Amino acid sequence: MDTTTLLEQLYQTPEAEILTRIATLKAALGDQILILGHHYQREEVIRFADITGDSLKLAHEAARSTARDIIFCGVHFMAETADILTDDHQRVSLPDPAAGCSMADMANEEQVARCWQELNEILDAETTVTPVTYINSTAALKAFCGEHGGIVCTSSNAQTVMTWAWDQREKILFFPDQHLGENTAVLRMGIPDDAMIVWDPFQPMGGHSPEAIQQAKLILWKGFCSVHQWFKAEHAETMRQEDPTIQILAHPECSRAMCETADFVGSTEAIIQHVANAKPGASFAVATELNLVNRLGILNPDKSIRFLSPMICMCSTMFRTDPQHLLATLIAIQESGEINQICVPNDQQLHAKLALERMLRLA
Ligand code: SF4
Numbered sequence: 001m002d003t004t005t006l007l008e009q010l011y012q013t014p015e016a017e018i019l020t021r022i023a024t025l026k027a028a029l030g031d032q033i034l035i036l037g038h039h040y041q042r043e044e045v046i047r048f049a050d051i052t053g054d055s056l057k058l059a060h061e062a063a064r065s066t067a068r069d070i071i072f073c074g075v076h077f078m079a080e081t082a083d084i085l086t087d088d089h090q091r092v093s094l095p096d097p098a099a100g101c102s103m104a105d106m107a108n109e110e111q112v113a114r115c116w117q118e119l120n121e122i123l124d125a126e127t128t129v130t131p132v133t134y135i136n137s138t139a140a141l142k143a144f145c146g147e148h149g150g151i152v153c154t155s156s157n158a159q160t161v162m163t164w165a166w167d168q169r170e171k172i173l174f175f176p177d178q179h180l181g182e183n184t185a186v187l188r189m190g191i192p193d194d195a196m197i198v199w200d201p202f203q204p205m206g207g208h209s210p211e212a213i214q215q216a217k218l219i220l221w222k223g224f225c226s227v228h229q230w231f232k233a234e235h236a237e238t239m240r241q242e243d244p245t246i247q248i249l250a251h252p253e254c255s256r257a258m259c260e261t262a263d264f265v266g267s268t269e270a271i272i273q274h275v276a277n278a279k280p281g282a283s284f285a286v287a288t289e290l291n292l293v294n295r296l297g298i299l300n301p302d303k304s305i306r307f308l309s310p311m312i313c314m315c316s317t318m319f320r321t322d323p324q325h326l327l328a329t330l331i332a333i334q335e336s337g338e339i340n341q342i343c344v345p346n347d348q349q350l351h352a353k354l355a356l357e358r359m360l361r362l363a
């Protein structure tokens with residue numbers, strides 16, 4: 001049966017039966033499979049994950065795994081990363097292959113190559129600029145970084161990686177997320193505003209004069225997360241008026257204004273730890289993806305956890321992975337059928353792995 005027909009059948013099946021079948025098949029497949037679940041996954045999917053985590057933790061776990069089949073409940077770039085870090089005989093599948101990431105789509109290979117070429121017209125990019133890509137990017141961009149002396153970072157290790165990158169060369173080209181680069185450089189590392197420029201890929205020379213590019217220590221790509229962009233500093237003000245004891249927690253993909261007003265800025269894993277370590281009765285308003293904030297509430301019933309924005313900020317592509325797609329993937333693995341396997345082309349594997357391994361050695 002093809003995947004579309006199978007999914008049509010599964011959507012007619014009661015959810016309780018779907019969940020039971022997932023549990024049964026997962027147990028039957030045993031060590032042959034490893035299910036990785038990103039923190040932004042919905043509750044009825046993440047409960048089946050063998051390991052949950054943010055991008056950095058899951059990249060480490062993929063690299064360590066010996067399972068023949070890794071099912072990545074996350075988005076496309078995460079499954080690509082897992083494929084790069086695993087052996088050739090291992091297969092990585094993404095339950096819904098349409099689960100992408102709008103931020104990763106904001107920088108493509110052609111745009112970054114053009115940027116590099118334009119930088120080369122006014123300076124020797126190969127000796128003066130370290131390219132750093134956020135892990136939320138395509139394998140092609142990770143390969144670009146590997147090939148040009150660069151590296152990958154995550155929101156957990158951005159400061160360590162940027163320190164390494166500036167040790168290699170005097171400038172950093174950071175893509176695709178402007179905010180992670182800016183928040184890390186300014187709020188954690190004290191880089192002044194006049195040492196940064198924002199590169200607009202739709203403008204010649206990114207919209208800058210040769211002098212501005214020569215002076216910049218950090219060149220930030222004009223990209224953002226379509227979920228975290230919605231959290232605003234004024235939301236924090238409203239929360240503080242309602243509860244003066246509330247702590248505002250923000251993910252570094254939020255804008256700089258949001259992060260500047262927050263009491264704590266950290267990666268998904270850091271936010272989870274921060275809340276877990278707080279005293280009973282503490283109250284938090286959290287600026288990150290809705291599924292994670294709801295889970296923080298479940299995991300910390302002795303604390304008050306609120307969602308910072310009055311609007312629903314949920315990652316719609318993470319939400320694409322539902323129990324039906326997970327079950328369809330397990331059935332396909334059991335029957336040796338089509339499994340939505342993610343295969344990074346050979347010509348990208350080598351250099352992308354180089355950039356990822358540089359990061360994994362650091363943190
Ligand atoms: S939350 Fe933002 S960065 Fe993360 S997968 Fe969704 S769109 Fe991409």
